[in-house]
Amino acid sequence: MKTCLIIGGGIVGLSTAYFLHRQGHQVTLVDQSDMTGGASFVNAGYLTPSHIVPLAAPGMVAKGLRMMFNPASPFYLKPRADKDLLLWMWQFYKSANARHVRKSMKIIADINVLSKSLYTEMKQEKVFEFHLEEKGVLNVFKTEKIGTSEIRVAEWVKAEGLEVEILSQAQLKALEPHYDFDALGAVFYKCDAHTTPTIFMKNMMSYLETVGVAIHRNEQVTDFDISNNKIAKVHTTFKSFQADEVILATGSWSPVLMKKLGLHLSLQAGKGYAINVYKATNIQYPAILMEAKVAVTPMQGFTRFGGTMELGGVNHHISNIRVNAIAEAAKKYYPGLEISKFDLEHAKCGLRPVSPDGLPYIGRIAALQNVTLATGHAMMGWSLGPATGKLISEMISGEKLSMDIRPFTPDRRF
Numbered sequence: 001m002k003t004c005l006i007i008g009g010g011i012v013g014l015s016t017a018y019f020l021h022r023q024g025h026q027v028t029l030v031d032q033s034d035m036t037g038g039a040s041f042v043n044a045g046y047l048t049p050s051h052i053v054p055l056a057a058p059g060m061v062a063k064g065l066r067m068m069f070n071p072a073s074p075f076y077l078k079p080r081a082d083k084d085l086l087l088w089m090w091q092f093y094k095s096a097n098a099r100h101v102r103k104s105m106k107i108i109a110d111i112n113v114l115s116k117s118l119y120t121e122m123k124q125e126k127v128f129e130f131h132l133e134e135k136g137v138l139n140v141f142k143t144e145k146i147g148t149s150e151i152r153v154a155e156w157v158k159a160e161g162l163e164v165e166i167l168s169q170a171q172l173k174a175l176e177p178h179y180d181f182d183a184l185g186a187v188f189y190k191c192d193a194h195t196t197p198t199i200f201m202k203n204m205m206s207y208l209e210t211v212g213v214a215i216h217r218n219e220q221v222t223d224f225d226i227s228n229n230k231i232a233k234v235h236t237t238f239k240s241f242q243a244d245e246v247i248l249a250t251g252s253w254s255p256v257l258m259k260k261l262g263l264h265l266s267l268q269a270g271k272g273y274a275i276n277v278y279k280a281t282n283i284q285y286p287a288i289l290m291e292a293k294v295a296v297t298p299m300q301g302f303t304r305f306g307g308t309m310e311l312g313g314v315n316h317h318i319s320n321i322r323v324n325a326i327a328e329a330a331k332k333y334y335p336g337l338e339i340s341k342f343d344l345e346h347a348k349c350g351l352r353p354v355s356p357d358g359l360p361y362i363g364r365i366a367a368l369q370n371v372t373l374a375t376g377h378a379m380m381g382w383s384l385g386p387a388t389g390k391l392i393s394e395m396i397s398g399e400k401l402s403m404d405i406r407p408f409t410p411d412r413r414f
């Protein structure tokens with residue numbers, strides 16, 4: 001049995017606490033917030049084995065450059081003279097090639113499939129209540145151009161053994177009978193699933209506290225004492241902790257803490273927005289509206305519309321232009337859809353921790369013996385939280401790992 005201190009209580013930190021506790025370790029978790037908001041609460045709730053193509057892929061740089069000058073576009077990079085951002089952009093550019101995509105697809109598929117099976121296991125074991133529907137996700141397209149490229153990706157996903165179907169316009173309309181869906185067709189990723197993140201997070205936290213995981217909210221980790229290549233003490237705004245193992249699950253804030261350890265981590269915050277519509281929309285299926293890059297999820301009690309990847313540093317400023325753009329784009333696919341002023345005014349945002357090569361950072365860091373990193377999951381953090389937690393608990397317990405995590409090493413070079 002080891003004492004483990006997890007810094008960060010998003011989906012990655014909570015999942016790590018869950019699996020470490022199950023392995024019999026004594027777990028403490030510290031979070032600087034009250035743990036009611038942020039990326040792990042406002043995400044689209046998709047579990048996406050289908051997302052096998054890393055963000056750093058051919059064409060992404062050109063696409064990004066084209067979009068970044070439009071204030072309502074789904075991608076925005078705030079121009080600023082920031083050394084870390086420039087290095088990250090260079091590393092992203094170097095990673096965005098066909099060889100990297102080919103090399104990454106299988107490992108991304110493997111960790112996704114593992115993670116989805118862990119969600120299903122938790123649901124079946126009824127450890128705590130949460131919403132999980134395994135009815136797939138539609139990737140809806142309006143144009144031939146996007147349709148062709150989506151169908152090509154669908155073939156790759158199929159080759160990984162995952163269940164995919166191509167839907168005609170009529171088949172798509174049959175799935176959403178309440179709308180005269182304005183689209184050409186869709187790729188139906190039957191292998192995907194969806195959840196309601198707020199319910200999962202709240203109930204997982206209660207469960208962990210019931211079984212003895214100590215959760216400290218509103219307590220920020222501010223510094224570390226290092227001795228003999230190990231973290232000897234973790235200082236917070238209130239006190240100090242000592243632990244055999246320290247796990248950094250600090251999402252977009254991870255570079256700040258790594259800097260305090262004398263290390264550099266290449267990671268940028270990618271802001272995304274969520275609009276919750278509580279009035280019944282009658283939308284039946286989760287859908288990604290491909291041209292607009294908007295995610296639509298019928299959650300428990302409301303429908304969520306989410307989108308935007310805004311690389312503008314760590315802040316929670318809400319851009320009304322982008323929020324409105326998400327709503328307007330959704331209405332173009334679902335004619336007659338109503339999103340009220342109230343819904344728009346209550347939009348929320350969260351920061352995705354984005355690594356430059358589209359792979360997460362999972363594993364020990366070479367420079368310090370008792371430090372493990374668990375971050376950088378970008379658009380897949382919700383999907384990959386449980387697998388990340390399980391892999392870390394296996395590693396810390398000295399067990400055989402469920403999969404090879406070497407491609408995720410935080411010490412990798414770009």
Ligand SMILES: Cc1cc2nc3c(=O)[nH]c(=O)nc-3n(C[C@H](O)[C@H](O)[C@H](O)COP(=O)(O)OP(=O)(O)OC[C@H]3O[C@@H](n4cnc5c(N)ncnc54)[C@H](O)[C@@H]3O)c2cc1C
Pocket residue numbers: 007008009010011012013030031032033035038039040041042043044045046047048219220221222249250251252253254257271272273274295306307349350351352353374375376377378379380381382383384
């Ligand atoms: C709009 C949107 C839609 C998305 N949709 C999906 C989706 O459908 N599927 C999917 O798989 N992913 C999705 N994502 C991505 C996913 O939400 C993130 O990758 C994931 O939530 C990241 O989890 P995390 O635990 O790493 O980070 P976070 O949830 O950000 O948690 C990190 C925690 O660390 C704490 N922390 C930081 N620094 C300190 C410190 N010094 N001391 C103490 N605590 C600290 C923070 O307070 C925070 O609570 C989406 C994201 C957004 C924004």
